[in-house]
Amino acid sequence: MEKLIDFRELDKVYDGKTDRAFDGSHAIKIIYSKENDIQLKLGKRNEWLAKDEIYITAYRGRMTVDSPFGSDYSVFFIRFKSRAEERLLNRHFNIKPSQKMLLDAVVSECEIRKTNPSSEISQLMIKSLFEQFFLTLFRDNIRLERIKRKNKTDDETVKQVIIYLKEQLGREIRFDEIVKKAGLSSTGLKTLFKTYTGMGVISYFNHLKIERAKQLLSEGELNATQVAGILGYESIHYFSRQFKKIEGISPSEYIKQIHSLD
Structure with a gap:
């Protein structure tokens, strides 16, 4: 099985501040930007790098680095094999002090x-340093992907809870019902x-119910007592x-405000 990272060779390193x-x-x-923004020109594609950002590419054509602010940068020309190359190539990474x-x-x-x-x-x-560097990139990338997956799941959970709440505006609802619907613990949902x-x-x-009440009252066809009944209020x-x-x-003051605008 191919290694996660197998560093082969460092061809050369360029350190500079000029185009x-x-x-x-x-x-x-x-390509590693150490100070202010630099711009990469890779054929018809341009990439901007901010401070402490790297870009890894296998682009084989002529490459130009523009440093409009005279910012310090490095370019490492390397060769390696990896079974997860797609996680590295043609991507931007913000690097931490330990990676710098x-x-x-x-x-x-x-x-x-x-x-x-x-x-x-x-x-x-050099082989050891680069392999450590790439392994930390892999680890950070995996951690970020986990966070993104969790955030996506959390987004969907909140979205589904809100949809459920909107469907229940005609009645009072208990918190334990919502907890059951969300499939989380009480503390987790809170x-x-x-x-x-x-x-x-x-x-x-409660805010959703009042927003719905305002909408119904502003239409002018129902009074406050009727709206209260439609939205499941006990009185x-x-x-x-x-x-x-x-x-x-x-509600009566709100109705007066609406009528005063007519």
Whole structure:
């Protein structure tokens, strides 16, 4: 089975601050922006890199790096094999301080290798540093994908709860009913819903009911007592209290406001 990462060779490293064109190459390139924005030109495609961002590409044509602010950047020309190459190539990555240290260590080791190009120790050091670097990228990428999957699931859960609440506007509803519908614990639902909406589930439900009440009252065909009945309130008095709590005015005052605008 092919390795997750099998580093083969570092062809060369370029460190600079000025615009530079690089001839076509079969090597994989890691372009690392150390300061302000730089721009890559890969044929007809352009890529912008911010500070502490890298871009990995297997593009074989002529590549240009524009550094409009004279920003420091590095380009590593490398060769490796990986069974998960698609997770790396043609992608942007924001790198952490520990990953920057690994790339800086590669540059330092390249300087040492200049004094003894055939040094096996330098070659092994560079291989080890790059493999550590790529393994941390893989680990971070897997973690981010897990978070994205969880967020997608959370999004869908909240969306389904809101749809359910909108379907129940004609009655009072208990929190344990909503918990059962969501398939979460009480605490889990409270935390998730508050994170996404900024309010509790029942509070959100009450706001939905009052928004629906405002819509019905503004249509002018129903009075407050009828609207209270349609929305499942046990009494006109309880409906009026809820309406005033959320809107700051009573249903009758709201109706007067609507009529004054006609």
